Amino acid sequence: xxxxxxxxAVMFAAITLYAVFAGADFGSGMWDLxxxxxQRGAKTRRLIDRAIGPVWEANHVWLIFVLVxxxxxxxxxxxxxxxxxxxxxxxxxxxxxxxxxxFAFRKFAPDIRSARIMGIMFASSSVVTPFFLGTIAGAIASxxxxxxxxxxETIWLSPTSLVGGVLAxxxxxxxxxxxxTAEADRARDIELAEELRLKAFFAAAVTGAIALAxxxxxxxxxxxLFDGLTGRGAPEIALSTVAGVAxxxxxxxxxxxxxxxxxxxxxxxxxxxxxxxQYPWILVDTVTIEDGAGNSATLTAxxxxxxxxxxxxxxxxxxxxxxxDENKLAH
Amino acid sequence: MSPEHLLIADxxxxxxxxxxxxLGAHIILACFGMAMPAMIYxxxxxxxxxxxxxxxxxxxxxxxxxxxFAIGAVSGTILSFExxxxxxxxMEKYGDVLGTAFALEGISFFVEAVxxxxxxxxxxxxxxRKHILMLLxxxxxxxxxxxxxxxxNAWMNSPAGFTEVDGVVVDVDPLAAIFNSAVPLxxxxxxxxxxxxxxFGMASIYAGGWLRGxxxxxxxxGILVPLTFAAVLTPLQxxxxxxxxxxxxxxxxxxLAAIEGLAETEERVPTVLGGIYQDDxxxxxxxxxxPGLASFLAQNSFDAEIVGLxxxxxxxxxxxxxxxxxxxxxxxxxxxxxxxxxxxxxxxRKRRDTFFESTxxxxxxxVSGVAAVVAMETGWITTEVGRxxxxxxxxxxxxxxxxxxxxxxxxxxxxxxxxxxxxxxxFGVLRSMSKRWAxxxxxxxxxxxxxxxxxxxxxxSDHDAVEVPA
Ligand code: HDD
Ligand code: HEM
Ligand code: HEM
Numbered sequence: 001x002x003x004x005x006x007x008x009a010v011m012f013a014a015i016t017l018y019a020v021f022a023g024a025d026f027g028s029g030m031w032d033l034x035x036x037x038x039q040r041g042a043k044t045r046r047l048i049d050r051a052i053g054p055v056w057e058a059n060h061v062w063l064i065f066v067l068v069x070x071x072x073x074x075x076x077x078x079x080x081x082x083x084x085x086x087x088x089x090x091x092x093x094x095x096x097x098x099x100x101x102x103f104a105f106r107k108f109a110p111d112i113r114s115a116r117i118m119g120i121m122f123a124s125s126s127v128v129t130p131f132f133l134g135t136i137a138g139a140i141a142s143x144x145x146x147x148x149x150x151x152x153e154t155i156w157l158s159p160t161s162l163v164g165g166v167l168a169x170x171x172x173x174x175x176x177x178x179x180x181t182a183e184a185d186r187a188r189d190i191e192l193a194e195e196l197r198l199k200a201f202f203a204a205a206v207t208g209a210i211a212l213a214x215x216x217x218x219x220x221x222x223x224x225l226f227d228g229l230t231g232r233g234a235p236e237i238a239l240s241t242v243a244g245v246a247x248x249x250x251x252x253x254x255x256x257x258x259x260x261x262x263x264x265x266x267x268x269x270x271x272x273x274x275x276x277x278q279y280p281w282i283l284v285d286t287v288t289i290e291d292g293a294g295n296s297a298t299l300t301a302x303x304x305x306x307x308x309x310x311x312x313x314x315x316x317x318x319x320x321x322x323x324x325d326e327n328k329l330a331h
Numbered sequence: 332m333s334p335e336h337l338l339i340a341d342x343x344x345x346x347x348x349x350x351x352x353x354l355g356a357h358i359i360l361a362c363f364g365m366a367m368p369a370m371i372y373x374x375x376x377x378x379x380x381x382x383x384x385x386x387x388x389x390x391x392x393x394x395x396x397x398x399x400f401a402i403g404a405v406s407g408t409i410l411s412f413e414x415x416x417x418x419x420x421x422m423e424k425y426g427d428v429l430g431t432a433f434a435l436e437g438i439s440f441f442v443e444a445v446x447x448x449x450x451x452x453x454x455x456x457x458x459x460r461k462h463i464l465m466l467l468x469x470x471x472x473x474x475x476x477x478x479x480x481x482x483x484n485a486w487m488n489s490p491a492g493f494t495e496v497d498g499v500v501v502d503v504d505p506l507a508a509i510f511n512s513a514v515p516l517x518x519x520x521x522x523x524x525x526x527x528x529x530x531f532g533m534a535s536i537y538a539g540g541w542l543r544g545x546x547x548x549x550x551x552x553g554i555l556v557p558l559t560f561a562a563v564l565t566p567l568q569x570x571x572x573x574x575x576x577x578x579x580x581x582x583x584x585x586x587l588a589a590i591e592g593l594a595e596t597e598e599r600v601p602t603v604l605g606g607i608y609q610d611d612x613x614x615x616x617x618x619x620x621x622p623g624l625a626s627f628l629a630q631n632s633f634d635a636e637i638v639g640l641x642x643x644x645x646x647x648x649x650x651x652x653x654x655x656x657x658x659x660x661x662x663x664x665x666x667x668x669x670x671x672x673x674x675x676x677x678x679x680r681k682r683r684d685t686f687f688e689s690t691x692x693x694x695x696x697x698v699s700g701v702a703a704v705v706a707m708e709t710g711w712i713t714t715e716v717g718r719x720x721x722x723x724x725x726x727x728x729x730x731x732x733x734x735x736x737x738x739x740x741x742x743x744x745x746x747x748x749x750x751x752x753x754x755x756x757x758f759g760v761l762r763s764m765s766k767r768w769a770x771x772x773x774x775x776x777x778x779x780x781x782x783x784x785x786x787x788x789x790x791x792s793d794h795d796a797v798e799v800p801a
Contacts (some may be wrong), residue, residue: 054448057404061441068437071422074431079423082415086736093412094749097405101753104401110395110763199527221438259355269530294427294491305434312438316445316468 003105004073004293005301008282011069012275018062019271020175020264023168025056027176029099029126030169031199038116043192044180045119047108051183054329056103058320060096065309071301077292078284085139088132088156095129098122130172131165138164140276141278142222143285159221163214169186170207171267176246177203178263182256186327193256201251204263208244211270224284236273240266337483343730345739346417349746351715355708356750358560359528360403362707363472364443366529370557372466377552379459384548390454391768392533395761397451402757404444413472417739420732421722424500424526429495431485431505432479439476443771444467474522476516480522485513489582512582516575517714523571524707525565527668528700531559535700538693545769550689554696561703562672569665573628577716580629583724585647586717587673589654591625595639600625604659608651611640649719657709657716659713671695 001009028048035041035048067151071078082089102122109115138161139145145155155161177200218226229237243266250259278284282292293299323329371392378386415422449457450465458464486492492508493500532769537545579587587593593600594611603623606615623633630637640648675696678686687693722729 052454057401057444058441058448060404061437061444064408064411064440065434067439068430068433071415071426072434075426075430076423078415078426079419082422083419083736084410086416086734086738089412089416089746090738090742093409094745096408097749097753100401100405101756104398105756105760107758108398108764110759110766114759170614214456249385275701281425292710294430295500296713298427298431298505300429301505302434304433306437309438309441313441313445316442320445320448323449323453323457327456329449329456 001295002290002293003303004289005070007073007227007279007293007299008083008289008297010303011066011073012272014065014069014270014274016268018059018066019168020267021055021059021268022062023130023172024175024179025052026126026130027172027174028068028323029103029122029123030173031176031180031196032119033123033127037110039114043189044196047180047187047189047192048185051180052103052297054324058317059099067120068300069302073294073299074282074289074292075294077146077287080283080287081136081140084145085136085156088136088139091132092129092136095125095132099125100128108241126172127169128278130168134163134165134168135161137168137274138162138222140211141225141284142218142283143224143283144282146286158224159217162215163210167207167210167214170203170210171270174200174203174207176268178251178259180258181251185254185256197251197254197256201248202246204244204251208248211240212243222284224281225274228279229273230301231277232279233273233275233277235275236269240269240273271301281303342736342739343733345743346733347667347729348415349739349743350752351682351712352743352746353406353413355711356754357410358707358711359704360399360406361477362398362528363396363532364403365477365522365525367392367399367533368466369526370529370560371396372463373556374457374468374552375463375466379463382552385552388549391764393395393451393454394764397447398442398757398760398764400447402753404440406750407440416721416736416742417734418712418732419734424727424788425490425493425723428490428500428503428505428508429483432482432486432509433475435509436476436479439472439479442472443476446472472611473525476523477521478518481518482509482514484714485517486511487723488517488583488718489513489578490726493531493724499778501507513578515570516578520568520571520575520710523568524703524710527561527568528703528707530557530559530564531668531696531783532700533557534561535631535697539697541687542690542693542697544589546687554687558672558675558696561668561699562676563671565665565668567750569662569669569686572662572665576628577630580637583718585640585643586649586714587629588638588640589649590658590713591637592651593625593637593639594656595641596636597621597639598626598636599634600629600637602628608655645719651716654713654717657712660709661685661706661713664709668702668706671699694790725733 001326024296026271028051032041032045032048035044043130070081097123100118102118102125106115106118106122137155138158141164142158142160144158177196181193184196215226215229219231243262246262247259247266250256250262278288280288282289320329371389372560374385374389378389381635446465446468448615450462453462453465467571486508489511490508491511492504492506494502534554534557541550567688576590579590592603592606592608592613593599597613599622601620601622603613604621606613606618608614626635626637627633629635640651671692674692678689678692682689718724720728720730722732
């Protein structure tokens with residue numbers, strides 16, 4: 001493996017972590033949206049607030065990491081992506097701003113009415129943001145970036161992009177439902193946990209169905225990716241399927257900690273499957289990882305930076321999640 | 332002009348305005364993000380040693396910091412998008428030169444975000460001695476993060492760490508790019524500015540409250556602690572600024588010429604206060620020349636020669652008046668703030684028992700926050716506009732870097748609206764927090780129940796609710 005490959009692998013690992021951790025945060029926002037009226041939804045919303053309050057900013061930084069790795073490691077493909085996909089990126093940016101400020105503000109809002117508006121802003125942008133992120137992934141994975149088809153709207157509204165968007169939304173909802181069920185159970189709110197467990201079960205089934213059905217349109221729309229997913233990426237896709245089924249089983253048996261683990265595996269595997277399926281392209285069908293890479297000294301520097309990051313960030317994140325898990329972070 | 336050229340020129344103006352708006356907004360939040368952890372640390376330490384008012388203040392400020400950090404993070408994300416969306420030409424060519432600093436900055440963000448989460452949500456749950464320690468990584472990450480991001484800006488002023496052969500970048504040296512010659516002074520100046528903005532900013536809120544009759548131990552601390560941070564650094568800021576000016580004289584003489592409004596290369600150049608630069612000279616009713624000062628600032632000698640704008644062709648000169656006004660506002664405010672801390676320091680030493688009785692001093696403190704923000708913003712305008720027309724000094728013009736997208740006016744309009752609303756909402760939220768505190772209420776547990784609804788009314792089972800002391 002060349003150092004460009006390693007940098008790409010690190011970047012993909014960061015994408016996977018973002019998908020899992022921020023995915024659960026986005027999904028929590030979706031369940032917030034569906035929690036019902038102020039009175040009825042209060043319990044769920046309070047659970048969500050506690051579950052993601054302390055962690056969402058740390059989870060968000062993975063996205064920054066991915067961007068920085070992309071522009072530093074692969075400057076020209078990065079430029080091409082930003083040129084071609086400006087519109088979905090702006091929509092993602094808008095979603096991120098409304099989501100972050102809505103979440104931060106609603107807790108301290110002056111009155112119920114404005115809290116509700118901010119809450120709705122937070123919750124609805126939690127749906128919009130992953131959708132457009134998914135369309136971006138779909139545009140890259142289907143080989144549309146860098147082909148000069150910028151004016152063609154299908155560049156980010158193609159079947160593959162739509163599959164990407166819908167799948168991203170479903171995945172987030174699925175992850176969050178499983179996480180929140182475990183969270184409610186741990187808080188010994190049995191009633192809420194049961195309610196969420198049902199939702200998780202439903203979300204898992206729907207997500208699985210979308211993921212499997214989603215492969216079909218790829219055959220014509222994104223042949224390179226389709227070949228990759230059924231070839232190099234096949235083991236990951238299989239793993240994801242198994243883990244997804246296992247999650248359903250664990251949910252049924254109320255083995256919630258295990259359900260949490262298998263849900264993470266199911267989502268991580270599908271993202272990694274995309275990565276393996278797309279290899280060796282950075283922009284599918286146009287630029288390979290090797291050709292798109294920046295200066296070799298910079299790649300080395302990025303790897304050193306990743307090492308430093310691993311040493312510094314891992315213990316910090318472990319501490320954060322451990323404290324959150326021990327219920328030491330709440331108010 | 333060819334139609335293509337027009338299109339590019341079309342994107343340049345809104346793109347620059349958009350960058351200025353988003354950076355100008357982000358930087359204010361970033362200042363608080365950088366400097367508040369240290370101030371909260373001092374208060375929290377006092378609190379652990381038995382000062383209840385200080386502990387309460389630390390708690391309140393951590394909540395404020397939490398809100399500010401959240402909007403700092405989202406506005407920072409917008410900036411990261413904009414680096415590529417607005418300036419793809421810059422990133423495509425130089426992304427692998429300037430990017431390493433951003434990667435290291437990312438690590439700092441992680442550390443800040445993790446420990447902020449732990450600190451803000453750890454009240455009353457974590458062991459107090461461990462809890463307070465969570466601030467220290469944030470203090471350090473604030474320093475390192477701002478260093479690395481300012482390093483990128485400094486690199487644009489003083490590019491280093493690569494060679495260019497036929498317009499292609501080769502031989503990148505990431506460390507040399509990060510530690511370029513502009514970074515030490517720019518970083519120090521920015522770092523001090525951040526502590527001044529946050530220090531004067533927080534103090535001014537409590538000074539304003541004091542003048543309106545909100546007086547007590549809490550308000551005293553709310554003025555004294557941040558003011559002390561700001562007061563220590565304020566006298567040093569002009570010194571650092573002076574050295575920054577010398578660096579410009581060496582490396583970006585045209586920026587200096589714009590700052591001074593100097594048309595032709597001259598010796599013993601005065602600094603002229605006021606006036607407008609028109610047709611190669613400074614005109615105006617009130618212009619106050621201070622003989623030799625510009626020469627002194629640039630070269631440490633009142634007789635030194637300074638390069639004038641005529642040293643380069645017209646299309647390589649920045650817009651002089653914007654740069655000059657901005658610079659003079661910054662320096663003016665900087666001088667006034669030195670005066671303010673001199674007065675406050677003197678009173679503190681000689682008249683401590685009547686320190687809070689000087690209405691004039693308190694009025695000064697009450698406006699110092701806004702003044703510091705203005706100084707910082709005008710400082711950045713000096714730096715950024717003074718670098719024009721270059722995005723990378725001497726190597727790449729800004730119009731070469733800008734996107735050819737036709738959406739920039741829309742994104743600019745959208746950003747103005749969104750940031751305006753966000754600013755208003757943020758202001759409303761901070762006000763409501765302060766009102767609630769003043770009334771002795773605390774925030775309610777449920778996100779949708781901040782006002783009259785109590786936990787009982789919302790029928791929340793209170794299995795593990797935390798008691799928040801009033
Ligand atoms: C509280 C804010 C503040 C205050 C009081 C001052 N400055 Fe400043 N100045 C900044 C905040 C700032 C800044 C916003 O932080 C800048 C923009 C870029 C930078 O590195 O610092 C800056 C830039 C900047 C530059 C341009 C640097 C460059 O382009 O590389 C010069 C020459 C000075 N300053 C000089 C001064 C002098 C002589 C001051 C005397 C009072 C002064 N500044 C006060
Ligand atoms: C945070 C403080 C900063 C402020 C307030 C600020 C302000 C500005 C302003 C006013 C402009 C517009 C210049 C013009 O219209 O002529 C600008 C442009 C720009 N700045 Fe900064 N800047 C800051 C820091 C930075 C940093 C740290 C970077 C890089 C990492 C940066 C990158 C840019 C870029 C790429 C442009 C657009 C190109 C240009 O017009 O030169 N800025 N900034
Ligand atoms: C082009 C310039 C810039 C970019 C691309 C940028 C990017 C970012 C990003 C992505 C974040 C969010 C990190 C998170 O998720 O927590 C952030 C936050 C932050 N940035 Fe910037 N930034 C820029 C300019 C600056 C400057 C000039 C400073 C200070 C000198 C600064 C200081 C901070 C700090 C302290 C934070 C932490 C969050 C906060 O306290 O608000 N940034 N920035």
